[in-house]
Amino acid sequence: xxxxxxxxxxxLNMLGQREPEVYGKETxxxxxxxxxxxxxxxxxxxxxxxxxxxxLVNRIQKAVSEDFTALIINPGGxxxxxxxxxxxxxxxxxxxxxxxxSQVYKREEFRHTLLTAKAATAIMSGFxxxxxxxxxxxxxx
Numbered sequence: 001x002x003x004x005x006x007x008x009x010x011x012l013n014m015l016g017q018r019e020p021e022v023y024g025k026e027t028x029x030x031x032x033x034x035x036x037x038x039x040x041x042x043x044x045x046x047x048x049x050x051x052x053x054x055x056l057v058n059r060i061q062k063a064v065s066e067d068f069t070a071l072i073i074n075p076g077g078x079x080x081x082x083x084x085x086x087x088x089x090x091x092x093x094x095x096x097x098x099x100x101x102s103q104v105y106k107r108e109e110f111r112h113t114l115l116t117a118k119a120a121t122a123i124m125s126g127f128x129x130x131x132x133x134x135x136x137x138x139x140x141x
Contacts, residue, residue, distance in 0.1 A: 001044055002069040004136055006035075008049040009056055009076030009085075015101075024101070026129055035132040042140055043069075053078055053085065060088040070095045070139040072132060075116045079104075082116060089119035097135040100125040 008028060011018055016027040026034070032047055039045065046068075048059050056078065063071060071092060078085050079098065089096050098117045103126030117123045124135050 002042070002140060003044040003046070003067060004070045004072060004139060005059075005063050005066075005068045006032075006045055006047045006132065006136075007056060007059060007071065007073045007075075008047070009074060009078045010051040011076050012074060013049050013051065024128055031129055031132060034129055035136065038133040039136055039140075043136060045136070053082055056082075057084050057088045060085065061091065064091055064093075068094055070097065070136075072097050072099060072135045073116070073120075074099045074101070074132075079114050079116045086116050086119045089116060095121040095139060097121060097138065098123045099131045099135050101128055101131055102126060 012028050015031065016025055028049060036045060050056050050059070056075070071094060073089070073096065075082065075085055075098065079100070096119060098114070098120040104114065114123065122138065124131050127134055
């Protein structure tokens with residue numbers, strides 16, 4: 001069975017409260033439950049969230065020695081600023097799928113630069129709560 005790590009960056013713990021007109025009313029836990037129900041046991045998913053850049057880097061580095069088949073990451077605002085997360089992602093030898101709930105290119109100009117995405121295998125943006133499911137499903141084929 002495939003095993004995937006799902007990393008969520010800053011402010012994703014505030015989903016449902018933060019800009020519901022952009023991100024929807026579901027919480028991160030709601031998204032986790034929805035995604036896991038859609039996957040229906042086809043893969044083992046491990047979820048991690050932190051608002052701290054160094055903790056995200058540490059978790060990515062730890063994944064190098066674990067048996068994950070893919071990493072799904074929503075780096076939140078760090079997508080636009082974090083060379084450290086970018087560099088950590090480049091260490092991985094597994095597919096890295098970067099996800100964003102909103103369509104970043106329809107938003108503020110500063111969100112159009114995705115530093116972390118340059119280290120990703122693929123990017124998925126703008127599918128709302130379906131985003132994680134689509135990313136994971138792409139790795140089940």
